[in-house]
Amino acid sequence: MSDAAERRLLDPEAHLLVVEDDGEMRNLVARLLREASFRVSTARDGREMWEVLDSPAGQPDLILLDVMLPGASGLDLLRRLRERSRVPVLMLTARGEEMDRVLGLELGADDYVAKPFAPRELVARVRALLRRAAPADAQPDPRSRRLAFAGWVLDTARRELTSPEGVAVDLSGAEYDLLIAFLEHPQRVLSREQLLEVAKRRVGTDPFDRTVDVQVSRLRRKIEPEDDSPSLIKTVRGAGYVLVADVTRA
Template sequence: MQDDDKPFPAHAAIDPEPHVLVVDDDGAIRSLVSKFLRDNGFRVSAARDGREMREVLDSAAINLVVLDVMLPGASGLDLAREIRRTSSLPIVMLTAKGDETDRIVGLEIGADDYIAKPFSPRELLARIKAVLRRVNVGAAASGAPARLFRFEGWALDPARRELTDPGGVVVDLSTGEYDLLLAFIEGPQRVLSRDQLLDLARNRVATGFDRSIDVQISRLRRKIEPTESSPPMIKTIRGAGYMFVPKVERA
């Protein structure tokens, strides 16, 4: 088991050849995905279950995990929770086709994206690249002076992708939560629809009734509005979308 006192790494630094860990108990899928990603410029490690996943994470610098929901022993959802307790390591979940419950639970846990089986390797590749672009956009920025966003005593540093609470404590955000918060901060006191938020947060294209934004907003609220007495930050505008309430200052 993973030692509770030994956290997973947040994620590896930017690498011209990103290292992806594929966790799936289906040997054919592991081989297919691993070969396809290697052919497209990635380093790849593979694991069959949670035990092998932990061994790889303890011994290698991983940039992103592709994690199947249905695994022997601890499920992919359990393993995602385990990773997210100590790390912001990007996670792309593999779910059963049409299983909305797994997708929603995965997003609630903090997964950055999901793809349903059976899937096209090219679509998986595109989603992996999109998540890595979002993760690396701050670190890959030029040497321009850092710019902080401040609101209600909080501070968001886009260069470091770091959110600090009024007490000076860094609050861990998943890639999706960070992108959503940045979209709100860049358009404060303005009503944003779900489709606008999906676009501004560089998330996947909305298709039909997409609950991913609602899930991410719920998670984000729990982090920046941790108690009932906390000042409301994100207001629901019935029938229209959401609005970020605080005044935002740039420093």
């Protein structure tokens, strides 16, 4: 990415929405992000979140969403949000609440941060998600090409996946990164640790963390939609996963 594109992506016009009911935590997160030159809106619960999203200038570039909220939980809000938007979502979870993280990823969250968190890690994760969500013209890829496998085509310039029937299939940022990892290493077993690294998941996460399995399961449902669909990603017990399809480049 060019310096100019980087500045456009991370300039003060990048709008973030922090949904957190704890006032002290909400103010802390908002302050950290504003100090990193982001424009920040805040909400205490789901009602305020929808008010921001429905306001004329309220559409954020990324949402930081706490799991534990009064009324509708963060997971409930994420489920409803995914029915209308693909805006990147970074979940804020209590440390050690693995099931919240797994369920959040199942519902379409792009990443998560466990509280308490290091300020630099939070800002780094926000920036990483914004980069992944940037349009293709702001994020040129020197390896841009079409990758074909089992009738599917992934256009890496447009970040578009097309089914054998010619239907476009939505991928979250995490699913796209994971698919790229498999397509770049076809017929090769990738361990959970390798997938965490290549697909840009948590640094330092236990390679046996279930979030890897959740992401693979979500990706499988996209590219193996029917019960009789050919198995493209196979589990190698005790080792990881392997894409069994041949991959061609165009």
